[in-house]
Amino acid sequence: MERQMPGSTPPIPYMKPDQFMAWEPGDDRFYELLDGQATVRPFNSSAHGIIAVNLCTAFQGVRHLVEMRGVMEARGPLPIPGRDSVRFPDLMIRTGIVNKGDAGSPAVAIEVLSAEDGADAMAARRQDYALCGVEQVIEVSQERACVWIYRVDGPDQWRARVVAGLDAQFILEGFGLTVRLADIYENVLDGNIMDAPADA
Template sequence: MAYRLPAATTMQMTSDDFLAWDSGDGSRYELIDGQTVVMESASEGHQIVACNLYVAMRQHLHGAPCRAILSLEVRCDDGNCLVPDVMVYCDKDKRPRGMEACPLIVEVLSRSSARDDRTRKFARYRRLAALREYLVVDWEQRATEVHRLAIDGSWQVTRYAGGEVVYLASIDLALPGDVIFADLEAAA
């Protein structure tokens, strides 16, 4: 999802302030370096892929200590709360928002957000001690990238195209590209 700073946004917040805040305007926000940022609406194709991933992960994790969830805040640090398209979290405290124990985060790209999702957002997500994989999905190109934390602390990327099987080691799931990109033909 793309970032667009609202004209009236001047207040500085901490992550804790943000998680307790209600804008009252019906918009969805992220906290970026202490500033609230409006989230733009996603396209139908973007939503189809996010839902496909969520359903597959939720079914796979049924009965496991971790859960898959759509569009909920992740507290990266004291000034950044992001909202990934899908995440897997293993929070024993069962907090309602501001998850931190996330071994897997998924961003489905939009034209307006692709650069930020691959760079700035990924840099913020890497602040999460529990993060092991970051899945980036380009629904228009039918391509995926899995960024995986290596033993030496570096991030290794594996790219997949179309119907290839994407392996997510953090949750031990082999996910066919045909499942990820199912039903896109119907999207406008």
């Protein structure tokens, strides 16, 4: 029997998604479930919060959302099929909701990137989203006006493009919405924008 030192934090047990959703961590940290293990997500910065609100405002213009029986949700749980994992995208658009309480189908996941979100971690996140049927993933930088837009382009493949600069904009494919980066970064950036990374 493993002995626990006085005052130490007890280990978090392996959990299934339903157990995780009922779990009370007892602290103010935010967790996701990855392969049965509760994993701490970074604390949100003030810029993260402002960008998330700006994105909600910008995406309110999705004119086809009602026809597609869709909703937008913030930090809603997304169980990953075939894995003991639950992700929480910053924002998500679900479509195909017929009745109140229906989960619908996740179509677009939006992430405001943190410093801790490395390339490997985001690739794993996109892979999980694809398993759920997500067709588009939008990743938004906090530090400069730069947005990475990924769209499923075959099994385990994504077609990616980068939009950079406060004067730039992109179209959310399939939803008839043009999003301006100036709106996303309102009250966040002062216009001194770096170039997008060459390997993006």
